[in-house]
Every structure is written in structure tokens, then in C-alpha cells.
Amino acid sequence: MAVDEATVRRIAKLARISVSDDQAHAIEGELNTILDWVEQLNEVNVEGVEPMTSVVEMSMKMRDDEVADGECPEKVIANAPANEEHFYLVPKVVE
Amino acid sequence: MSDLTELNLAQVREGLRGKDFTSREITDAYLEAIDTSNAALNAYITVTHDKARAMADASDAKLASGEGGALEGVPLGIKDLFATEGVHTQACSHILDGFEPTYESTVTQNLWDDGAVMLGKLNMDEFAMGSSNETSYYGNVVNPWRRSGGDNAPLVPGGSSGGSASATAAHLCVAATGTDTGGSIRQPAALTGLVGIKPTYGRCSRWGIVAFASSLDQAGPLTRTVRDSAIMLNSMASPDPKDTTCVDMPVPDYEAALTGDVRGLKVGIPKEYRLDGMPDEIETLWQQGIDWLRSAGAEIKDVSLPHTKYALPAYYIVAPAEASSNLARYDGVRYGLRVPDDDVVAMYEKTRSEGFGPEVKRRVLIGTYVLSAGYYDAYYLRAQKVRTLIKRDFEQAFEDVDVLLTPATPSAAFAPGEITDPVHMYLNDIFTVTVNMAGLPGIAVPAGLDPKGLPLGLQLIGKAFDEETLFRTAGVLEEAADFTARPEKWW
Numbered sequence: 153m154a155v156d157e158a159t160v161r162r163i164a165k166l167a168r169i170s171v172s173d174d175q176a177h178a179i180e181g182e183l184n185t186i187l188d189w190v191e192q193l194n195e196v197n198v199e200g201v202e203p204m205t206s207v208v209e210m211s212m213k214m215r216d217d218e219v220a221d222g223e224c225p226e227k228v229i230a231n232a233p234a235n236e237e238h239f240y241l242v243p244k245v246v247e
Numbered sequence: 248m249s250d251l252t253e254l255n256l257a258q259v260r261e262g263l264r265g266k267d268f269t270s271r272e273i274t275d276a277y278l279e280a281i282d283t284s285n286a287a288l289n290a291y292i293t294v295t296h297d298k299a300r301a302m303a304d305a306s307d308a309k310l311a312s313g314e315g316g317a318l319e320g321v322p323l324g325i326k327d328l329f330a331t332e333g334v335h336t337q338a339c340s341h342i343l344d345g346f347e348p349t350y351e352s353t354v355t356q357n358l359w360d361d362g363a364v365m366l367g368k369l370n371m372d373e374f375a376m377g378s379s380n381e382t383s384y385y386g387n388v389v390n391p392w393r394r395s396g397g398d399n400a401p402l403v404p405g406g407s408s409g410g411s412a413s414a415t416a417a418h419l420c421v422a423a424t425g426t427d428t429g430g431s432i433r434q435p436a437a438l439t440g441l442v443g444i445k446p447t448y449g450r451c452s453r454w455g456i457v458a459f460a461s462s463l464d465q466a467g468p469l470t471r472t473v474r475d476s477a478i479m480l481n482s483m484a485s486p487d488p489k490d491t492t493c494v495d496m497p498v499p500d501y502e503a504a505l506t507g508d509v510r511g512l513k514v515g516i517p518k519e520y521r522l523d524g525m526p527d528e529i530e531t532l533w534q535q536g537i538d539w540l541r542s543a544g545a546e547i548k549d550v551s552l553p554h555t556k557y558a559l560p561a562y563y564i565v566a567p568a569e570a571s572s573n574l575a576r577y578d579g580v581r582y583g584l585r586v587p588d589d590d591v592v593a594m595y596e597k598t599r600s601e602g603f604g605p606e607v608k609r610r611v612l613i614g615t616y617v618l619s620a621g622y623y624d625a626y627y628l629r630a631q632k633v634r635t636l637i638k639r640d641f642e643q644a645f646e647d648v649d650v651l652l653t654p655a656t657p658s659a660a661f662a663p664g665e666i667t668d669p670v671h672m673y674l675n676d677i678f679t680v681t682v683n684m685a686g687l688p689g690i691a692v693p694a695g696l697d698p699k700g701l702p703l704g705l706q707l708i709g710k711a712f713d714e715e716t717l718f719r720t721a722g723v724l725e726e727a728a729d730f731t732a733r734p735e736k737w738w
Contacts, residue, residue, distance in 0.1 A: 179609070196629075207684075207685065207686030244589075
């Protein structure tokens with residue numbers, strides 16, 4: 153299942169990473185090297201094997217449904233590149 | 248007074264409690280060592296002089312009144328992956344530029360609650376993605392070890408916890424925290440002559456640790472002795488209501504497990520770890536380790552882990568898949584770098600293109616691909632099935648044995664730029680990655696030198712939540728190996 157340059161551009165779009173033409177070409181080669189290498193997993197018989205969902209068997213922890221944190225908008229917003237009155241500022245998305 | 252930076256953690260603890268010296272004295276000694284040497288090693292990316300001195304003074308007040316926690320007054324280095332309130336926390340990535348958390352990770356909070364002193368934040372591979380500390384936005388970390396015979400070429404300290412390894416090996420901290428997703432504690436520990444343990448998945452809280460691959464990430468210490476690792480893990484591990492994957496089990500006294508007695512212990516030797524083309528010195532070291540444990544009264548048994556060779560390729564599907572999801576949060580809106588554009592999607596794309604380094608982009612793109620429509624079953628689902636088989640291999644082996652002994656790495660430290668092919672670099676983790684895939688604990692112990700005088704390590708793999716047997720066995724290996732070699736100080 154080799155990827156071509158168009159596929160690289162499609163997944164870069166999905167991953168929201170802009171790539172130049174040169175980069176797309178280089179990434180195509182690197183991804184194919186890695187994907188060729190992981191192809192060996194096709195040798196493994198996985199018939200009837202359950203996919204792993206949790207590496208350590210444990211039951212989900214429960215806690216009381218009550219507010220344990222919050223009321224700290226300054227802390228939440230402290231690292232925002234742009235903010236105003238406890239809101240994150242982004243470029244206009246709705247005309 | 249002799250050089251306080253020479254002491255290991257257990258000795259520092261004793262010296263502080265016995266009032267042989269103060270925390271302020273040893274903290275100042277370490278800060279001076281860092282100020283003198285860090286330019287050559289690039290192990291620290293931030294040194295918190297004022298905070299360190301304030302914490303040391305507070306510890307001294309407690310120690311003077313006979314109080315104080317298990318790590319009272321002990322100066323530590325912290326990997327940049329741990330959120331530290333008000334202090335540089337960027338996973339050594341450009342995309343987290345300027346990020347100073349308004350909260351503290353559970354593991355570091357546990358250390359401070361026990362009285363430890365923070366010297367600063369340590370360099371690492373960007374987002375913990377790397378095996379040589381060559382992917383950090385803050386530049387390469389240099390290994391204090393060099394090849395013998397006048398070869399002064401710099402060597403890598405391993406990765407991703409390369410700053411933690413270099414700083415601890417060069418005595419720029421008493422001990423350091425690390426994290427291990429595929430070998431990122433054990434491989435750098437082995438390459439710098441240190442002890443490093445990755446505990447069982449769920450033993451340490453992941454809350455406040457920048458996420459790479461959430462089903463694999465675990466925190467652990469890098470130290471100069473096995474006892475020091477036991478002391479560190481005692482403080483780092485805890486239940487945590489803020490991490491649902493962190494177990495509600497009490498933390499045993501790991502130090503008490505260091506009995507030095509492995510008589511009757513059943514040690515498994517997995518035949519699949521004997522690789523074609525494995526260097527002679529690795530093979531010899533492994534055999535040496537077997538002989539040491541046998542002489543100490545352990546019973547050696549051959550075991551088989553048939554799916555071993557598939558662990559690394561399965562890892563390079565699972566880890567990038569989880570990384571692509573975890574790293575989706577870096578979009579230039581809530582924290583870190585923003586590359587402006589009038590269009591919001593272009594802003595995301597430019598920010599992520601400029602903010603992530605090449606290895607991180609490579610893994611995010613691989614992860615995005617294997618999770619994309621039409622490929623999920625072929626790659627991700629199959630890899631998770633293989634992971635089930637890998638875990639089953641270990642479960643079957645542990646029906647017959649108590650612990651497994653393997654080499655820690657396929658080679659000693661190498662030079663920066665020496666490995667450029669990504670797959671070749673990934674092979675560095677061939678002996679360590681299986682342990683993460685199965686969620687088990689693993690410890691690297693320095694055991695010998697290669698023909699060039701560089702350190703090599705052995706790895707012990709334990710049953711889930713049986714860190715005590717790992718520490719006990721590691722202690723016996725440490726004593727038998729009597730690893731006293733030190734890098735000649737050039738930094």
C-alpha cells in the first residue's frame with residue numbers, strides 16, 4: 153500500500169500541516185520506507201485475536217458527580233497567544 | 248568539604264538527615280556544576296536557580312527541626328515533558344513556545360511533597376520522539392562518555408530522556424525524572440551507564456505529562472544506583488484520581504525489596520532476543536549477566552516470546568496513531584506558537600508546519616494515514632491485535648519464570664548524524680519496546696563496557712506491578728557487575 157504524493161498532500165491536509173512541494177516529495181519516500189517495514193505485520197495470523205484496548209486490566213474508576221475544579225478563567229487563558237476578556241481570539245471564521 | 252555532587256541519592260539523604268551538609272550547600276554545588284558544564288553538554292534547557300535555592304532553604308528549615316519527607320532537600324532535574332507550574336514546559340518543541348503551565352504534574356508534585364528540590368528542566372527529543380536526543384528544538388544533548396583512545400568525537404546520550412541521562416551521568420543532578428514510551432528511559436540509561444526503570448503502565452500518574460502515546464507512556468527515574476531508582480520511584484508513584492489509567496494500588500516499599508537474595512528466583516532468557524548480527528560484546532554481556540544471576544542462586548530457564556520481532560513495527564503504528572490524536576491540540580489557539588494568517592485553517596497549517604520538527608511531522612503524518620478511512624483495519628486494528636499476542640507471549644512466559652533478562656540496547660552510544668534512516672533509528676528500541684507494548688515494568692542496569700570503553704546495559708523485565716522483583720534482581724546484577732567506570736571529565 154504505497155503512498156504517492158497526492159496521498160501525502162491529502163493526509164497533510166487532514167493533519168493540518170502545510171507542506172511545500174520539496175517536503176511532500178521527501179515525506180513520500182520516508183513514509184513508504186516506514187510503511188514497507190510495517191508490512192511484515194501481515195505475516196502474523198491474527199484470526200480470532202481481540203485487539204488490545206487496555207494494556208492493564210482495570211475497571212474504570214468512578215467518582216462522585218460534583219464540581220471539583222474550575223472558576224479559574226485567568227489560569228485557563230494564561231498561555232493563549234491572543235485573548236480578550238477570558239476568550240481565545242482567532243481569525244474571523246463567520247462572515 | 249568533599250565534592251557534594253559526587254554523592255548518590257542514598258548518600259545525600261543520609262548526609263542531609265545527619266546534618267553533614269545542608270540542602271542549600273548541595274543545591275549551590277549542583278547549580279555551580281551546571282553553570283560551569285551545561286554549555287558543553289546541553290542537558291538543561293532551563294536552570295531554576297532562584298526556585299532551587301528557595302526550595303533548598305525551605306527543606307533546610309524542615310531538616311533542622313527533624314522533619315522532612317523522603318527526598319527532603321535532594322536536588323533533582325526534571326524532563327521538559329513534565330508540567331511544572333510557572334516554569335518552562337515545552338516538550339522541547341517550538342510549537343509550545345513560551346508555555347508555562349498554571350498547574351503541576353502529579354509526579355513532580357509528589358516529588359516536591361516529599362521535599363525534593365528542582366534544579367531545572369532537562370533537554371529531550373521533541374515530544375519524546377527520538378532515540379538519540381537529536382530532535383530537540385533546543386539542540387543535541389552530548390553524552391559525557393567518549394570513546395577511549397583519544398577519540399574526542401561527541402556521542403549521543405540516547406533518547407528521548409537524553410538530557411536526564413546526560414545530567415545524571417555528568418553529576419549535574421542527583422537523579423532525574425524521565426518518561427518511557429518505547430525505551431526512552433532504559434535506552435539512554437544504558438548508553439550513559441545509569442540505572443533507569445519504566446514501571447508498569449498505570450503505576451505513575453500521567454496527569455500533567457505532555458502526552459505522546461497515551462497507552463504506552465510511563466514516567467520513571469534515571470539514577471546512578473539501583474537503590475536510588477527505588478527511592479525515586481517510591482516518591483513518583485501514587486494513585487491519582489486525575490488519571491483514570493493510574494491504578495489505585497498502594498505503593499510498596501521498593502527499597503525494602505533490595506534484599507540481595509535471588510536464590511531460587513526463576514530467570515527467563517527469551518531466545519528471540521538473540522538477533523542476527525548482534526555485536527559480540529552484547530552477546531558476551533548477556534551471557535555474563537546469566538552467569539552472575541546463576542552464581543547468585545537463580546535458576547536460568549530458556550523461554551520463547553514468538554511475536555517479539557513484530558513489536559517494533561506494531562509500535563510504529565500504534566504510537567504514531569496515538570500521537571497524531573494527542574498532538575491535534577497544538578493549533579496556535581490555546582497555547583504556544585501561533586503563525587498568523589487571516590484564514591483560520593491556514594493559521595493552523597502554518598503554525599503546525601513551523602512548530603513541529605521533521606520527526607514529529609513524520610509521525611503525525613504516519614499516524615494520520617493509518618487512522619484514515621479505509622486503512623484503519625489494515626494498520627491500526629491489526630497492530631492492536633498483534634499487541635494482544637505480544638502481551639500473551641509474556642503472560643505465558645511468566646507462568647514459568649519470575650523475571651526475564653535481556654540486553655538493554657543493540658549497541659553502545661553512537662555519534663550524532665551517524666544514523667539518518669528513520670527505521671534504522673527505530674531499531675535502537677528493539678529490546679525495550681516490547682515491554683511498553685505489554686505494559687510491563689523494565690529496568691536497565693549498567694553491566695559492562697564495550698571495546699571502546701563505552702557503557703552497556705542489561706534489561707530485566709518483570710510481571711505487571713512486580714517492580715519489587717525487578718529491584719531485587721537489579722540489585723544483585725549491580726553488585727555482581729561492580730560497574731565503577733566513569734567518563735573522564737572533559738566538560
